[in-house]
Amino acid sequence: xxxxxxxxxxxxxxxxxxxxxxxxxxxxxxxxxxxxxxxxxxxxxxxxxxxxxxxxxxxxxxxxxxxxxxxxxxxxxxxxxxxxxxxxxxxxxxxxxxxxxxxxxxxxxxxxxxxxxxxxxxxxxxxxxxxxxxxxxxxxxxxxxxxxxx
Numbered sequence: 811x812x813x814x815x816x817x818x819x820x821x822x823x824x825x826x827x828x829x830x831x832x833x834x835x836x837x838x839x840x841x842x843x844x845x846x847x848x849x850x851x852x853x854x855x856x857x858x859x860x861x862x863x864x865x866x867x868x869x870x871x872x873x874x875x876x877x878x879x880x881x882x883x884x885x886x887x888x889x890x891x892x893x894x895x896x897x898x899x900x901x902x903x904x905x906x907x908x909x910x911x912x913x914x915x916x917x918x919x920x921x922x923x924x925x926x927x928x929x930x931x932x933x934x935x936x937x938x939x940x941x942x943x944x945x946x947x948x949x950x951x952x953x954x955x956x957x958x959x960x
Contacts, residue, residue, distance in 0.1 A: 850886030894931045894956055901927050905957045924949055931956065 831837060848854050856878070859865040868876050897905070904923065916924075925936055928949045936949055 848891060850891050851889035852882035852885030855885065856882050892932060895933070897927070897931060897956070897960065901931075902957070902960065905953060909954055909957055921945060924953060928953055 848857070856865070859868070859878075865878065868878065905927070908920065908924070921938060924945075925938055928934060929936055932952065939945065
């Protein structure tokens with residue numbers, strides 16, 4: 811519905827509210843249409859190829875496994891849109907000791923400290939879990955990549 815007044819134009823779209831039940835088809839459609847912020851360059855290229863019909867043509871010509879998803883993930887990791895904040899000197903020194911100390915076991919205090927640094931630098935809300943591989947892929951590796959690029 812489009813409303814026009816003398817001072818401003820207001821566009822109201824039906825069903826813009828997020829559905830409450832996330833198990834429904836309506837929620838999946840809403841998420842697809844309204845919650846599609848790009849993580850990196852790969853997501854933007856995917857949106858362009860979908861809008862122009864290139865993606866359908868490639869999938870028709872090469873099949874479902876055409877390598878698009880791997881390429882998208884690689885481009886997203888190379889050209890990530892999340893711009894981290896700068897590390898403080900104290901955080902940098904802590905990460906310097908952490909990454910340059912030989913040892914494979916991180917104490918709960920070190921994990922908590924890494925999560926706190928990650929949340930501040932990446933403006934995220936990552937919580938501690940008992941899953942070590944989740945911690946490594948979601949917190950440790952991004953912090954290490956940031957540290958190495960300093």
